[in-house]
Amino acid sequence: MDPRPLPRPNALTSPYWEACQRGELAVQRCRACGRRVHLPEPACPHCGATDLPYEPVSGRGTVHTFSVVYRAFLPGFATPYVLAWVDLEEGVRAFGDIVGDIAPEEVRVGMPVRVCFDELPGFGRIPNWRPA
Template structure:
């Protein structure tokens, strides 16, 4: 639960707790279907591709490219005013076409074009909650 004026916190559920536990360990993990081997994100009870049940969480590289982004200049959600301007991005992860993760884009000038930019996951401490995934630019060839 969030305190008025601070950033809202995610609310882990039994379905999402393994994701957040992985973030606390500094690893990005997403569900992967044991039957069709497709990654699933956001978390689902069943694989949306083949219908198999209970996709397990597996670590992913956290590397990908920015598909789209927006820069927030005037936040309307309490707790974000001191961050503005800030950029949030959809990132297509390298593990699978169409597999996207969402997070802040750090270390890149707000408002500057970032589409196609190679990025990697980093974890930002959300006070009162723990680490959450964000992304930062990565140079081509960097592993």
């Protein structure tokens, strides 16, 4: 199997990926309005402020929606796999694979999950989700 494409951190996303390497899930929080922002943004979509430091979050959430992928369009993905949007306890959504000892047909909307960090060869730790 060909290698999976690697994330490409930049000035905006590097703090997120650095937190992942420490085994932490971190999202931005606007210092002006206090709201959390994810996926990373240069300005708060709620108030327009640009002071958005990253802060660790619990890593607990529930599956908002998901898709079972049976045909990968990029190399390095073993099918089938489950991609999900997860509603975090902190009020934002995160994206990732549902992994662990669960069959794709067992994943459900509303299912509690917890972040885990899996090693992506050539990159380091990436966040995924396991049933809680």
